[in-house]
Amino acid sequence: MSAKPPAWLTQGWPHIWLPYAQMQTAQTPLAVVGANGVRLKLADGRELIDGVASWWTVAHGYNHPHIREAVARQLETLPHVMLGGLAHEQAFTLAKRLATFLPGDLNRVFFSDSGSVAVEVALKMAIQFHINRGERGRTKVLSFKGGYHGDTFATMAICDPDEGMHSLFKGALAEQFVVDLPSDHLKTEALDRILDRHAKEIAAVIVEPLVQGAAGMKFHSAETLRRIADAARRHDMVLILDEIFTGFARTGTMFAMNQGGLVPDIVCLGKALTGGTLPLAATVATDRIFEGFLSDDASKALMHGPTYMGNALACAAANASLDLFEQEPRIAQAARIEWALRRGLEPAREIPGVRDVRIKGAIGVIELEKLNKDELRRRFIEKGVWIRPFGNIVYTTPPLTMTDDELKIVTSAMVDVVRA
Ligand SMILES: *Cc1c(COP(=O)(O)O)cnc(C)c1O
Numbered sequence: 001m002s003a004k005p006p007a008w009l010t011q012g013w014p015h016i017w018l019p020y021a022q023m024q025t026a027q028t029p030l031a032v033v034g035a036n037g038v039r040l041k042l043a044d045g046r047e048l049i050d051g052v053a054s055w056w057t058v059a060h061g062y063n064h065p066h067i068r069e070a071v072a073r074q075l076e077t078l079p080h081v082m083l084g085g086l087a088h089e090q091a092f093t094l095a096k097r098l099a100t101f102l103p104g105d106l107n108r109v110f111f112s113d114s115g116s117v118a119v120e121v122a123l124k125m126a127i128q129f130h131i132n133r134g135e136r137g138r139t140k141v142l143s144f145k146g147g148y149h150g151d152t153f154a155t156m157a158i159c160d161p162d163e164g165m166h167s168l169f170k171g172a173l174a175e176q177f178v179v180d181l182p183s184d185h186l187k188t189e190a191l192d193r194i195l196d197r198h199a200k201e202i203a204a205v206i207v208e209p210l211v212q213g214a215a216g217m218k219f220h221s222a223e224t225l226r227r228i229a230d231a232a233r234r235h236d237m238v239l240i241l242d243e244i245f246t247g248f249a250r251t252g253t254m255f256a257m258n259q260g261g262l263v264p265d266i267v268c269l270g271k272a273l274t275g276g277t278l279p280l281a282a283t284v285a286t287d288r289i290f291e292g293f294l295s296d297d298a299s300k301a302l303m304h305g306p307t308y309m310g311n312a313l314a315c316a317a318a319n320a321s322l323d324l325f326e327q328e329p330r331i332a333q334a335a336r337i338e339w340a341l342r343r344g345l346e347p348a349r350e351i352p353g354v355r356d357v358r359i360k361g362a363i364g365v366i367e368l369e370k371l372n373k374d375e376l377r378r379r380f381i382e383k384g385v386w387i388r389p390f391g392n393i394v395y396t397t398p399p400l401t402m403t404d405d406e407l408k409i410v411t412s413a414m415v416d417v418v419r420a
Helices: 007-015 063-076 090-100 115-132 187-196 222-232 287-291 313-326 328-348 373-382 404-419
Strands: 032-036 039-042 047-050 106-112 142-144 177-179 202-207 238-242 265-271 281-286 354-360 363-368 391-394
Touching: 047 404, 063 313, 090 106, 090 281, 090 313, 106 115, 106 287, 115 202, 115 238, 115 265, 115 281, 115 287, 177 187, 202 222, 222 238, 222 404, 281 287, 328 354, 328 363, 328 404, 363 404, 373 404, 391 404
Parallel strands: 142 177, 142 202, 202 238, 238 265
Antiparallel strands: 032 039, 039 047, 106 281, 265 281, 354 363, 363 391
16 A cells, blocks of 8 residues: 555646535545456556445446457447437437336437536426427426436426525426425325426426435425326326436346336436446437427427537447346346345344345435534545445445445444544
């Protein structure tokens, strides 16, 4: 272990602005110089098992040769070309394959480069879908407390009010309807009342199916999800499922919507789409939504087009990632991880200060009454594990390829650190 941090770290530190960090007190981050499988290699020689899969993206482990080779091959032929008026094989192939992976007639794929933008595009599609039909008043969106849909202004406004900092940004954010999930009879009635009262104003209902991730890792049932879908349908609103976190086997099925047995009007994908290698997101619409934009009238077209839309390197990575989902047993691995997390994290339930232990697919959560995240992070690093607590939760979302032995190291570390 060399004690001296690399020069690039100390020289860049006065110039970098980190995500979600109070920079006055932020600790210098860990210098990573390589990553393989489920392990991060640090500049000082240590290795950490990544229990977070780099914000839930690394589905197949780091540095997977199949993805690496696909990207390298693409780099030699065509790293990028604009999608306005030009086409390339990777984007077109990926669009077709995503339509096949997704249930129902989710057949039209609009690419972008981040999840937040994929959600923005979904909102734009939903609002314009109504406008194109001649309904001009439907410009609002209904979302749910505890949700997270991104950090841009339109998406902040549909996040949980605290998470989206609605009060801090009051005046800058559009006011939307952010309500309780219909988890019981009373809340279902309340949702129906709001949708009834504002049926002429609300264009779309958006939810993260089954797991609300970044705002607190909260779970809801397939029944609750179906209630939301039914309510949206009854009021002729566009149903958007934000599967940016839940997609690609994270909740135990290829998509969380599979467990609800439903097909939304629009789905947003991101995070694990490229297996954690390159930024790429997608907004996928059904035939009905897409057809709402077909017209002799040019103003009815969807006017959106990120510069790097459908980047060929990213699409090559995503195609290679889909190969792995087809060829390797990711769903079975998610089931195995679920079982290992249940066994490994259950003992935490008895620890004083633990409010809840919950597991769904390859997601394991210990919720505490309160926690000191910097202190916990330090203890995890001492145990050779990368876990990044937030709010009052300690969670793991391992790469789907993590072995039972590695899972045991992660869950034991979680229980031990929480106990201490
Ligand atoms: C991460 C996330 C987003 C935002 O994606 P970015 O790529 O960070 O912009 C949106 N919705 C959900 C459910 C997410 O988990």
